Amino acid sequence: MCPILALDRHTISSIHSGQVITSIESIVKELLENSLDAKANNIDIRLVDDGLDTVEIRDDGSGITKTDCCNMARRHHTSKLTTFSDLDNISTYGFRGEALSSICELAEEVYITTKTEQDKVATCYKLDRKGGIKSENTAGTMYRSGTMVSIHRPFVNLPVRRQVAEKARTISIKRIQELAIKYGLSHPFLRLSLHQLHSTLGQLRKQPTWVKPSTSSLLEGVRIIYDSTLASMVEECSLEESFDQQLEPDVTSSPQPIRLHCLLPSKLSDPSYIFKGDRVFIYVNKRPINYAKSDLKEMVAMVRRRYKRTLDLDDDVRKVPFMYIDVQTGFGDYDVNIEPDKSVVMLLHKDRILTLFEDLLDRIYGSFFSQNRQNEVLEK
Ligand SMILES: Nc1ncnc2c1ncn2[C@@H]1O[C@H](COP(=O)(O)OP(=O)(O)OP(=O)(O)O)[C@@H](O)[C@H]1O
Ligand SMILES: [Mg+2]
Structure with missing residues (x-):
């Protein structure tokens, strides 16, 4: 075996960047x-050649x-x-100061145009x-304030990553569209657009x-992104823990009550519509979560069962x-630092969240126990 030696800084940083930024989709997300x-x-997203030429x-x-x-x-x-202790109160999506530096490490060219x-x-x-x-150069007019980040030829120095990204173009675009929907739904007031351009023989074809325009509510967002039929088949419901439910011995929790904001299929909905496609949106404080890998996957099973x-x-x-x-909980009551893309959460009050969710499901679908009893009577 070779002797154990320290890696040089450049190698460390290249390896690390490849873990933070894994795909075109992860660039868009950051x-x-x-x-x-x-x-x-x-927010306007612009992709040239599915992001392989430019992500802007x-x-x-x-x-x-x-x-x-x-800096x-x-x-x-x-x-x-x-x-480090500020992490308990962090309300922003980012906090590591790694995304832009990783992108710079992995792309051929990066430009940031900004104005306060x-x-x-x-x-x-x-x-x-x-x-x-x-x-640096002065640039043309922008909004009153704002930033534009342009990334050219991502993964140019990681040949395998670039080839995989080239092969995965179609799925990657689909994922980027899903990302836009995820953030668009949880931010009704946000106007979000996705422009795609393709270069053929030196010409850009659009x-x-x-576009998701700014909407006044979550339900209006569903109507615009999907259609009014789906919007008419879902029920919006919010529920906050009562003071009694917040008491939990032996835990030094933040005094903030847990609150749930949901849009779930109504009792009168048409299942063929409700089951169409993969449309599961789970968030913690508006951060989209990979529910299959998180503590929250039980919630998905609960809705499925009840519905x-x-x-x-x-x-x-x-x-x-x-x-x-959307599970709204104290910023210090969960950990998103499990995976580099922060899409997996570990929750301090999982049981409290599930109990509250059971109450919310009772409101929409009727009490689970009375429902069970009804089914038993019918079976007899
Ligand atoms: N679009 C933007 N508008 C304003 N400031 C920005 C924008 N993008 C980046 N910044 C600034 O640049 C800093 C670095 O961004 P970067 O994404 O690298 O790190 P971060 O968001 O702080 O943490 P993370 O790596 O977890 O995303 C941010 O903290 C922010 O101050
Ligand atoms: Mg960031």
Whole structure:
């Protein structure tokens, strides 16, 4: 065996970047989250050749101040967290200061154009592979404030990753559309668009743009993104823990009650519509969660069971009904630092959440026990 030696910084950072940014979809996700953290109301995503040529995201958020620009893409530099204990109160999607630096490491070229309300003009920065500034120029007009991040030829120095991304074009676009829907639904006021362009013989050919306009409610978002039939078949319901339910001995929990905000299929819905496609939206404080890998997968099974029981459907219907569930809980009461993409959560009060959810399901579908009794009587 070779002697044990320290890796050089460049190798460490390249290996690490490949873990944070794994696909075109993960680039879009990180940039979308940055725009939302900057309180954007308008976000435009532009993909040239399915993102393999360019991924560009433009927002009307706060912009980045001139003094912060030299650090914006430096590894472990963030405006969202200062000490480890702040993690208990973090309300932003990002906090590690890793996304932009990883993207710089893995792409051929990265440009950030930004303007705060105080700036007279926008500035466009070309970044180097370490996230430092290579050059800067004044740029054309933007929103009153905002940021545009342009990434050219991602994964150019990771041949396997690039080839996989090329092969996975179709699925990757589908996932990006799903991402846009996930964030679009949980942010009704947000106007979000997805533009796709393809270069053929030096010309850019445009595909129809997907747009989610700003809406006044979650239900209106469902109507616009899907259709009014689906919107008419779902019921919106919110429920907050009572003071008694919050008491839990032996746990130093945040005093914030748990609240659920859901959109679930109504009793009178048409199952053929409700079971169409994969439309399961689970969030913790509006952060989309990979429910299959998280503590929350039980909630999905609960809805499925209750809905099928209410409509007296066959138990072997394996599909999952439409559902939107946002668990709102204290920022210190869950851990999203399990996987590099922060899509898996570990919850401190899983049991309390499930109990509250059972109550919410009772409101929509009637009490589980009375439902059981009814079924027993019918069976006799
Ligand atoms: N669209 C944007 N608008 C305003 N500021 C931005 C934008 N994108 C990035 N920033 C600034 O650049 C910093 C670095 O962004 P980056 O995504 O690398 O890290 P982060 O969001 O802090 O943490 P994470 O790595 O978990 O995403 C942010 O903390 C933020 O201050
Ligand atoms: Mg970020």
